[in-house]
Amino acid sequence: xxTKKAAVFIxxxxxxxxxQAALNVFTCEPEWAALVKELSDDEINIYSATTSTQDPHxxxxxxxxxxxxxxxxxxICTGAELEAGWLPLLLRxxxxxxxxxxxxxxFMTSDYVDMLEVPTTLDRSLGxxxxxxxxxxxxxxxxxIRIANALTQRLIELxxxxxxxxxxxxxxxxxxxxxxxxxxxxxxxxxxGQDIVMHHNTWPYLSHWLGMNAVATLExxxxxxxxxxxxxxxxxxxxxxxxxxxxxxxxxxxxxAQWLSSxxxxxxxxxxxxxxxxQGETLVQFYETIIDALMASGE
Amino acid sequence: MDDFxxxxxxxxxxxxxVVLSTHIxxxxxxxxxxxxxxxxxxxxxxxxxxxxxxxxxWDERGFEAQMFAIISALxxxxxxxxxxxxxxxxxxxxxGIGFILAATAGILMLAxxxxxxxxxxxxxxxxxxxxxxxxxxxxxxxxxxxxxxxNVFRQSIGSTGFYMLFACAITVTxxxxxxxxVFASLIIPALATxxxxxxxxxxxxxxxxxxxxxxxxxxxxxxxxxxxxxxxWCIAMMAxxxxxxxxxxITFK
Numbered sequence: 179x180x181t182k183k184a185a186v187f188i189x190x191x192x193x194x195x196x197x198q199a200a201l202n203v204f205t206c207e208p209e210w211a212a213l214v215k216e217l218s219d220d221e222i223n224i225y226s227a228t229t230s231t232q233d234p235h236x237x238x239x240x241x242x243x244x245x246x247x248x249x250x251x252x253x254i255c256t257g258a259e260l261e262a263g264w265l266p267l268l269l270r271x272x273x274x275x276x277x278x279x280x281x282x283x284x285f286m287t288s289d290y291v292d293m294l295e296v297p298t299t300l301d302r303s304l305g306x307x308x309x310x311x312x313x314x315x316x317x318x319x320x321x322x323i324r325i326a327n328a329l330t331q332r333l334i335e336l337x338x339x340x341x342x343x344x345x346x347x348x349x350x351x352x353x354x355x356x357x358x359x360x361x362x363x364x365x366x367x368x369x370x371g372q373d374i375v376m377h378h379n380t381w382p383y384l385s386h387w388l389g390m391n392a393v394a395t396l397e398x399x400x401x402x403x404x405x406x407x408x409x410x411x412x413x414x415x416x417x418x419x420x421x422x423x424x425x426x427x428x429x430x431x432x433x434x435a436q437w438l439s440s441x442x443x444x445x446x447x448x449x450x451x452x453x454x455x456x457q458g459e460t461l462v463q464f465y466e467t468i469i470d471a472l473m474a475s476g477e
Numbered sequence: 478m479d480d481f482x483x484x485x486x487x488x489x490x491x492x493x494x495v496v497l498s499t500h501i502x503x504x505x506x507x508x509x510x511x512x513x514x515x516x517x518x519x520x521x522x523x524x525x526x527x528x529x530x531x532x533x534x535w536d537e538r539g540f541e542a543q544m545f546a547i548i549s550a551l552x553x554x555x556x557x558x559x560x561x562x563x564x565x566x567x568x569x570x571x572x573g574i575g576f577i578l579a580a581t582a583g584i585l586m587l588a589x590x591x592x593x594x595x596x597x598x599x600x601x602x603x604x605x606x607x608x609x610x611x612x613x614x615x616x617x618x619x620x621x622x623x624x625x626x627x628n629v630f631r632q633s634i635g636s637t638g639f640y641m642l643f644a645c646a647i648t649v650t651x652x653x654x655x656x657x658x659v660f661a662s663l664i665i666p667a668l669a670t671x672x673x674x675x676x677x678x679x680x681x682x683x684x685x686x687x688x689x690x691x692x693x694x695x696x697x698x699x700x701x702x703x704x705x706x707x708x709x710w711c712i713a714m715m716a717x718x719x720x721x722x723x724x725x726x727i728t729f730k
Contacts, residue, residue, distance in 0.1 A: 238703040239606035244485050267607040271485070 201337055204247055204277070206255035206265065207234050208455035209316040209464070210287060210325075214254060216351045216461065217330055219343045225250075230452040230459075231429040237264045247272035250283070252336055254329070257286030258293065260313035282335050288313060290328040291321040294382050316452065318383035319359045319465060326351060358462050362469050363388075369472060373419055375412075375444070377426035377435050380451060384468070393421060397434050416442045423475050427451040447475045485606065486694045489704060492608040492616070492653050493690030496662050499620045499646045501682045502627060504667035506639060514572050515557065515640075516647050516663050520656050521579040522553035523648040528583050547648050553579070554644035558637045605654045605705050612653060619649045654705065661709045662686060669716040673723060681723050689715045 201222045205211040211226035218224075225246045228234050234256070237243070247253070247268055255261050269278060276283040293311030315321045330348040334341040370389035376382075377396040385392045394412050421444050424435045428448045435446045449471055453464040507515060526549025527542045535541040553575065560571050623646045626634065634642070651659050666682035673681055692715065693708030700707075 239604045239705075240701050240703050241482070241485055241606065241698045242701040244606065264607075270609060271607060 201252060201333075202246075202250045203252045203254065204250035205253075206261050207316070207452060209452045209461065210254040210256075211455040212453040212459070212461045212464070213322065213326060214252075214329060214333075215455075217326060217344055217347045218333060219340055219347075221340070224455075226455050229456055230450055230454045233429070234260055235263055237268075239264075239268075243268065244271050247277070248274050250274060250277050252283050252285060252332070253277035254285045254287065256288050256313050256315060258288040258310040258313035258315075260288075282332065285329065285332050287321075287325045287329075288315055290324045291315050291318075294386060295379075312379060312382050314380045315383055317381060317468075318387040319355065319362070320387065321383065322461065323352060323355060326355075354462070358465065362465060365473060366469055369422070372422040374422055375416070375424045375438065377424065377430060380427055381425055381449075388472075390422075393419065396424070396426075396438065412438065413441055416444060423447045423472075425449060445475045447471050482698050486698060488608045488610060488613060489605045489694055490690060491613055492605055493658075493662075493694075493708070494687065495613060495617050495620050496650045496654055496658065497666075497683065497686040497690070499623050499627075500650065500659070500662040501666055501679065501686060502624070503643055503646060504663040505670075505678070505682075507643075507663055508667045508671065510561070512557075512561075512569060512572055513664060514569065514576060515643070516651075516659055517656060518557070518572050518576040518579065519550050519553060519644050519647045520651040520659065521576050521583075523547070523550040523644075523651065525549055525579045525583050525586075528586050532586060547645065550644035550648045551641055554640040555637065558640035561636060561640075603652045603655050604703075605658060605708065606703075608653055616649045616653055619645060657709050658705055661689075661712045665689075665712050665716045669720045670723075677723070681719060685716045685719050686712065688719075689713075 201218070203211075203214055203218075203222055203224045205214065205224065205226045207228055208226040208230050211224045214222070215224055227237060227243060227246075250272075253269075255265060274283075275281065278284060288310065293315070296311035297309060315325075326348060330344050333344045366388050371391070373391045373393045374381075374385060375394045375396060376385070376392050379395055382392060384390075393415070396412075416438070421442070424439055424444055424446045426432065426435050426446065426448060428450050432446065432448070438444065439446050449468050450464060453459050453461055507513065523546040526545040526547070527537055529549070530542040530545035531537045535545075557568075557572060557575065561568050564571050623642050626638075626642055630638070647659060650662075654662075666685040669685055670678045670682045689712030690708055693711035694704055696702075696711065697704035697707040
């Protein structure tokens with residue numbers, strides 16, 4: 179009887195220790211899952227709530243989502259209201275104190291970069307939900323470096339025993355990344371100064387990095403065609419200007435891009451919106467695909 | 478696996494019960510009047526109310542937005558009740574038109590603010606897994622009031638009263654479980670029990686609803702699928718099965 183009690187007691191005492199063997203990371207988007215994978219050791223479990231073919235603004239709630247959030251030690255999301263439609267609900271439902279705002283386990287990548295398209299005046303007659311600026315920050319590789327630095331600090335804070343390992347991974351990653359960046363900048367040099375049309379507002383960070391000018395956005399509200407006057411102006415302007423390409427995310431319906439392309443002869447470029455983390459793609463490979471697609475349209 | 482199930486599925490199941498408590502009796506009335514799509518229209522009008530509140534500068538998640546949602550829903554319901562008298566057999570078509578008018582009004586109001594549009598249109602469409610206890614308390618309160626008025630004052634409130642009561646119930650439940658589950662809870666048990674003897678109707682409809690929600694939640698947890706969608710299918714399946722069983726056991730009227 180006493181040995182049974184002792185065994186249970188020892189087990190209970192050791193249980194917290196057992197569960198801390200691996201760090202559980204919950205990311206809202208796959209690009210952060212790919213980044214934390216580069217920086218961490220094998221003892222980390224990474225789960226991404228969305229895939230590269232999903233719009234991160236919305237999510238279908240399923241039981242495993244809440245379960246994963248419950249067990250998470252570190253939450254990595256973009257913030258800047260990208261996930262405002264579902265993350266607060268998920269955090270409340272999960273009831274996990276470690277990943278609530280203000281805790282070390284709560285990491286918003288947009289805190290560490292300079293945001294584009296921050297509204298200078300808040301027009302409160304219709305308001306502006308994206309008051310923090312454009313949240314699609316992962317499309318500028320300079321941002322990846324800033325975030326990687328901050329994320330490594332956070333990983334060390336959460337798991338000091340791994341700090342040497344994380345530092346080493348960070349240094350190696352930054353070296354590889356900067357080399358790759360130099361390569362991309364060189365390959366994409368001819369894109370500098372070119373005009374492009376975007377389908378939705380996903381791409382400003384990409385065009386900013388590559389020095390392209392986004393002259394128009396096609397469908398501001400998903401699924402709703404632009405107003406006819408907007409289209410007329412667009413067509414007139416594009417037939418005069420020399421616009422290089424129409425860019426859209428590969429999961430988006432191509433219909434309006436095709437409409438514009440057929441009237442103006444401007445080629446359409448379909449780009450992945452994020453890293454295909456679930457299939458093992460890396461950040462470098464994701465950027466390679468983008469640069470390849472952009473350069474291919476020039477030929 | 479099972480330790481998270483209860484605390485995630487528990488509130489969802491209770492939400493189902495709260496929804497069924499008003500939607501089973503109200504659904505019978507909807508079928509009787511042949512105004513099947515009224516729930517979609519009212520939900521859309523309530524959503525428009527939130528958009529209007531937002532355009533006045535109120536927080537879309539705040540108390541004012543809720544008030545606007547209910548007031549819009551009540552106004553819409555009142556107009557639809559007037560149409561019942563005037564339009565007769567064309568009423569269903571007019572309800573459908575009301576739906577698209579409300580939906581497109583929302584698009585127009587948000588046309589110059591694409592970011593707002595992404596969030597606001599979905600604000601009134603809940604997902605059952607997100608439900609929390611304080612929401613349930615508020616919903617249960619409103620539902621009890623609706624049930625009380627429906628059972629005690631049904632004759633005296635007349636048609637208009639039914640539409641207004643309905644608007645209150647729908648505005649609350651659509652935020653809990655979403656538009657598809659509201660439709661399923663309203664229509665499926667009611668339709669399955671049209672031919673059942675009066676005294677057994679509530680029992681049979683209740684069994685369909687409760688087993689539909691319960692089974693749906695369990696299956697969604699086992700297969701890790703979006704719960705709302707699975708529950709809709711389970712309610713439909715249970716309706717078929719139970720109707721078959723009931724038709725053997727209980728005589729038709």
